[in-house]
Amino acid sequence: MSSVLNGLFKPLVEGAWIALRRRWPHPGHAVSKTVNLRGAGAVEVDVECDFTGDTCLRTNLLTKMILDHCPPGSVTEIATDNIASVETIPFMLPGHGCAHLATIRTETGWSIYVRKENTRK
Amino acid sequence: MNQVGCEIPGAIGDVPGRPRNTAAALLVLGAFLAISLATYAADHRFIYFSAYLWFGFIYGMCLQYGRFCMASAIRDLFAVGVPRMAVGIMIAVVLFSIVSALVTATGHSEFHPSPIGMYSVVGGLLFGIGMVFTGGCASGSLYKTGEGSVAALLVVLSLSFTQVAVVDAGGWLNHLVPAAWTASAAAKDMPAVLSVTDGWYDQFTAGYIWDLKATTVGEVLGFHNPFAAAFIGNAFVNSILPSLLILVGIYAGWYRKSYLRGRKEPYRGLATELGGLWSMVTASHRTAVAGLILGVAAGLHMWVSQHLQQRLGIDNAGELLKAMGHRAGLSIQDTVFDPGYFYITTQEAQGAAWVLERLGMNLRHNLFFGLDNGVPSPLLNPVLWMSFALVGGSAMMALLNNEFKLKFPPREVAVWAIVGGMLMGLGARIGLGCNIGAFFATVTNGDPSGWIFGLGMTAGGFIGVKFFNWWIERQMAREAGALDL
Numbered sequence: 001m002s003s004v005l006n007g008l009f010k011p012l013v014e015g016a017w018i019a020l021r022r023r024w025p026h027p028g029h030a031v032s033k034t035v036n037l038r039g040a041g042a043v044e045v046d047v048e049c050d051f052t053g054d055t056c057l058r059t060n061l062l063t064k065m066i067l068d069h070c071p072p073g074s075v076t077e078i079a080t081d082n083i084a085s086v087e088t089i090p091f092m093l094p095g096h097g098c099a100h101l102a103t104i105r106t107e108t109g110w111s112i113y114v115r116k117e118n119t120r121k
Numbered sequence: 122m123n124q125v126g127c128e129i130p131g132a133i134g135d136v137p138g139r140p141r142n143t144a145a146a147l148l149v150l151g152a153f154l155a156i157s158l159a160t161y162a163a164d165h166r167f168i169y170f171s172a173y174l175w176f177g178f179i180y181g182m183c184l185q186y187g188r189f190c191m192a193s194a195i196r197d198l199f200a201v202g203v204p205r206m207a208v209g210i211m212i213a214v215v216l217f218s219i220v221s222a223l224v225t226a227t228g229h230s231e232f233h234p235s236p237i238g239m240y241s242v243v244g245g246l247l248f249g250i251g252m253v254f255t256g257g258c259a260s261g262s263l264y265k266t267g268e269g270s271v272a273a274l275l276v277v278l279s280l281s282f283t284q285v286a287v288v289d290a291g292g293w294l295n296h297l298v299p300a301a302w303t304a305s306a307a308a309k310d311m312p313a314v315l316s317v318t319d320g321w322y323d324q325f326t327a328g329y330i331w332d333l334k335a336t337t338v339g340e341v342l343g344f345h346n347p348f349a350a351a352f353i354g355n356a357f358v359n360s361i362l363p364s365l366l367i368l369v370g371i372y373a374g375w376y377r378k379s380y381l382r383g384r385k386e387p388y389r390g391l392a393t394e395l396g397g398l399w400s401m402v403t404a405s406h407r408t409a410v411a412g413l414i415l416g417v418a419a420g421l422h423m424w425v426s427q428h429l430q431q432r433l434g435i436d437n438a439g440e441l442l443k444a445m446g447h448r449a450g451l452s453i454q455d456t457v458f459d460p461g462y463f464y465i466t467t468q469e470a471q472g473a474a475w476v477l478e479r480l481g482m483n484l485r486h487n488l489f490f491g492l493d494n495g496v497p498s499p500l501l502n503p504v505l506w507m508s509f510a511l512v513g514g515s516a517m518m519a520l521l522n523n524e525f526k527l528k529f530p531p532r533e534v535a536v537w538a539i540v541g542g543m544l545m546g547l548g549a550r551i552g553l554g555c556n557i558g559a560f561f562a563t564v565t566n567g568d569p570s571g572w573i574f575g576l577g578m579t580a581g582g583f584i585g586v587k588f589f590n591w592w593i594e595r596q597m598a599r600e601a602g603a604l605d606l
Contacts, residue, residue, distance in 0.1 A: 053531050055256030055272065056193060057586070060201045061593050083268070083524055084188045091404070092201040094379050109526075 035077070037102040037113055045113070046074040052081050052108055059085040060092065067096050070116045075101070081109030089114075146520035149513050153178060166441050169429050170503040176422040177507030180415065180463060181264055181514025185524075187411020189213075190261030191556040192252040195582030200590065204371045208401055209408030210561075211364040211371075213416040217565040218360030219352075220420020225339075225566065226351035229427040231461030234568035235553050236333030240325075241570050242577035244552020244559065249581020251280075251544025252556070253589060254537050259465040259545065259555035263508060267515025272530035272538045277469060279542025280549065284470035285477055287550040288489040291320040302328030312453060316486045322550065323488045330553070337567035355567025363564075363572065368398065376401045419463045419562070426461035438503045439495065450475070450497030453485075458494040458504055464558040466549040468504035471496055489550075552577070 031048045049066055051059040059080050070076055080086060089112050090100040101113040157174060160167035183189065187209055194206035224230050235241070252258045255276040257265050262280075265273035298321050306328035311317045317327050339354030372394075380397040381388070403409060435441055439456035442448070451457060458467050474484045474496045485491040499505050519525040530538065549555045552574050554563075560578060563571030 053528060055534055057196050057200060057253060057256055057589055058593065060197065061590060064201050065597060081526060081528060084190065084193055087188060088197055088201065088203050091203040091205055095202045
């Protein structure tokens, strides 16, 4: 067993380190598009974030970081296929000076629309 | 753009034009029904296995419906300040403890408390770090597997095989074992076939764990009346009171400020604070409902298991397997792992061990598999039936709600899943269980060791969140300028 472990351990750790050192693709970028949201009407989207395939923690943390950097009044579209994040993000918005506009089901998952308010947390 | 708007935070619409997967969901349900009926027809004693199966199915449905995950509870609190999952888990703890108290008081409990010691903190710490890395606890990873997440399946596989490696590792690791553990293990006079002084986990178990004292709060408080011991000692003092204190702490630390800021009415002292507490508890309908059903089901599971054992005249499922002629997977005591309540990780380790035994490894010489748990075939492992059914129940719920999606992880996510799963496997074996077996099932049955594991798991979750936060900030800093706002 020990020899099996020793044989597996080194390449596994090396492989893990190489994979982890790769840069995560940046999920957010500035855009200019209009979407129609029920209850909010036509809304100009300023930032798009695509977290499709990501885990909940990375989705939630990056959403928090990106929203903290957004200027007041800007609207962010967060695309995710992680249901836990879809339900957590609206709850975390008030603590980050943001308002939840809508959550929309798409073919690949969900899109959450968030407006940064003028008030800071 | 296809869209179904939803004004309620967290509400989810259907994909326009896509029918609900009712047929596929019914197929999943039908498959488990067919297994139950066919095995019962073959031998009525398989009803004991089916009890595990259907409670597993209910657990899977509840976990998926409420997105119930202890990794989520800890990391959402520390990472983004959202307490809803932690609140849901405390609701489940309170409910499970009340039902458990009834089951215990009426003499139908199969629960055995774990020894109290610092091992719980170490195990919980490693498990907590691992579950934040993977994005799901043991039960969370199982239900997410049912939703189609291949990353969650990798977590389950990683923690399963790591447990086998942990309990079987010997060689140079024997030199790291304190001499006192080796001497104490040798003094236990175990059968020679178990080689109890070879392998660090055997010496940890026999030389350290077995020397610790296990008890419940009901026993510590000296209640002679079983109802007083179960309801006052186990449920109220060990479960309900700490849960209420944790809820108040969460309210004060994470919810109160935003609740008071959002109120239009004048502040009315305690009435306002209680209103805030209630608002926090009911903020997430799904989580609260899932916690409620999960708590009651977990308690009922204990009652049903004990009732069936009495009806079948057995103390352990190994007796059934032996009577049916399936002796290959039994331990040297003719037993298999059979807790009689909601539990995860040991049965997954048995599944991994069964695979490795097919590849030629001998795993019966260690205490973990050899003495009690055995290595039954997955088809004849009642507790593994529960895990399979948990995945099935989750899949059915996800299909019904159009939330099932086969998701292959990016390479980075897969690496985190495997590395985190390894930490979870190591933590689960050191801590004698996971977020369910070493925390949820213990704190609700009057066992204070569960809170010790919970403390370690929370600290591990906190460390994991801080590390992950640092990691992501580092990545973001490298790409500064990519997001031009």
